[in-house]
Amino acid sequence: xxxxxxxxxxxxxxxxxxxxxxxxxxxxxxxxxxxxxxxxxxxxxxxxxxxxxxxxxxxxxxxxxxxxxxxxxxxxxxxxxxxxxxxxxxxxxxxxxxxxxxxxxxxxxxxxxxxxxxxxxxxxxxxxxxxxxxxxxxxxxxxxxxxxxxxxxxxxxxxxxxxxxxxxxxxxxxxxxxxxxxxxxxxxxxxxxxxxxxxxxxxxxxxxxxxxxxxxxxxxxxxxxxxxxxxxxxxxxxxxxxxxxxxxxxxxxxxxxxxxxxxxxxxxxxxxxxxxxxxxxxxxxxxxxxxxxxxxxxxxxxxxxxxxxxxxxxxxxxxxxxxxxxxxxxxxxxxxxxxxxxxxxxxxxxxxxxxxxxxxxxxxxxxxxxxxxxxxxxxxxxxxxxxxxxxxxxxxxxxxxxxxxxxxxxxxxxxxxxxx
Numbered sequence: 001x002x003x004x005x006x007x008x009x010x011x012x013x014x015x016x017x018x019x020x021x022x023x024x025x026x027x028x029x030x031x032x033x034x035x036x037x038x039x040x041x042x043x044x045x046x047x048x049x050x051x052x053x054x055x056x057x058x059x060x061x062x063x064x065x066x067x068x069x070x071x072x073x074x075x076x077x078x079x080x081x082x083x084x085x086x087x088x089x090x091x092x093x094x095x096x097x098x099x100x101x102x103x104x105x106x107x108x109x110x111x112x113x114x115x116x117x118x119x120x121x122x123x124x125x126x127x128x129x130x131x132x133x134x135x136x137x138x139x140x141x142x143x144x145x146x147x148x149x150x151x152x153x154x155x156x157x158x159x160x161x162x163x164x165x166x167x168x169x170x171x172x173x174x175x176x177x178x179x180x181x182x183x184x185x186x187x188x189x190x191x192x193x194x195x196x197x198x199x200x201x202x203x204x205x206x207x208x209x210x211x212x213x214x215x216x217x218x219x220x221x222x223x224x225x226x227x228x229x230x231x232x233x234x235x236x237x238x239x240x241x242x243x244x245x246x247x248x249x250x251x252x253x254x255x256x257x258x259x260x261x262x263x264x265x266x267x268x269x270x271x272x273x274x275x276x277x278x279x280x281x282x283x284x285x286x287x288x289x290x291x292x293x294x295x296x297x298x299x300x301x302x303x304x305x306x307x308x309x310x311x312x313x314x315x316x317x318x319x320x321x322x323x324x325x326x327x328x329x330x331x332x333x334x335x336x337x338x339x340x341x342x343x344x345x346x347x348x349x350x351x352x353x354x355x356x357x358x359x360x361x362x363x364x365x366x367x368x369x370x371x372x373x374x375x376x377x378x379x380x381x382x383x384x385x386x387x388x389x390x391x392x393x394x395x396x397x398x399x400x401x402x403x404x405x406x407x408x409x410x411x412x413x414x415x416x417x418x419x420x
Contacts, residue, residue: 028077175212
């Protein structure tokens with residue numbers, strides 16, 4: 001049964017809820033220790049275990065945006081205009097100011113670890129230390145938390161990513177974990193990423209992971225996104241495709257060339273410059289095809305028109321451009337700076353959604369260049385009225401392998417799973 005209510009009013013309600021989630025993500029939420037003590041044990045435990053690197057995803061109780069997709073992360077921020085208070089043991093968000101107002105009760109998204117993640121690899125390492133699994137079937141692997149640009153003093157100005165001498169998860173471990181989750185029907189799409197590595201080390205690592213997955217599953221091509229820097233030798237991109245990867249992401253971060261040169265010194269010095277990065281994206285689109293190449297811009301550092309110019313240009317080449325919502329993080333060069341206001345960001349995302357529609361990207365396209373489809377995709381869903389008969393926005397799920405095969409046979413060039 002299709003939704004039978006006032007669709008215009010529902011869409012307006014969804015937009016309001018989405019913009020509120022965005023504002024909470026930007027402003028953060030203040031939490032008093034005394035209020036945590038008043039929460040039910042499960043809520044209190046979730047909050048105490050949250051870290052800046054692993055924020056809690058949450059929904060509004062009674063809300064209509066449930067995820068996965070654009071997930072609001074519960075980010076604690078002292079002196080925020082928003083605060084958490086306990087009511088009968090449940091977390092409730094309030095907005096402070098001249099007149100204190102109750103925003104609504106929230107519920108933390110399920111973070112129960114799948115039993116398969118309690119297994120151990122052949123060399124005795126717990127699966128859950130190698131990968132995480134999202135509700136939609138995405139398997140996320142950050143195989144190293146070290147970025148060589150940090151060591152050289154050339155890291156991107158907005159970034160505080162890098163742990164010196166971080167543990168490197170081996171390709172064999174990554175391949176074993178994803179293959180096990182995939183064959184069990186739990187993991188359906190791998191997002192494989194790390195800090196910035198120099199090209200040869202990066203390429204060899206990804207090829208070894210692909211070999212492990214292919215040997216275990218028998219598939220020549222598998223649903224996985226490689227997140228890499230732009231190579232100097234474009235034949236490297238062919239190698240990722242030949243290895244079986246479904247899609248590739250090369251985040252340019254900034255579109256304005258002059259600003260990029262300043263904000264991303266390491267990428268400037270080691271990736272052939274801005275022009276080479278753009279050419280690498282265009283080359284990747286020729287190799288992987290429309291909707292299988294993505295590149296993010298950090299939204300809020302450069303002018304909005306520049307960002308939209310970049311999204312539009314990439315879309316014209318079949319490349320999915322997204323814009324994350326920048327917040328200055330502790331430890332980055334831009335620590336202490338302020339992001340544009342929420343209305344600026346929301347308008348940007350609405351304009352990006354209209355670009356997606358104009359260039360004919362599908363929901364599958366937007367999700368298959370993981371790790372996150374982002375806010376603009378959720379706006380796109382609302383515009384397309386992709387909600388159920390209760391007005392709840394349809395949560396994304398990666399398709400089962402059988403569904404992918406049927407789609408491929410019916411409508412090229414979708415992925416075809418083929419045994420070696």
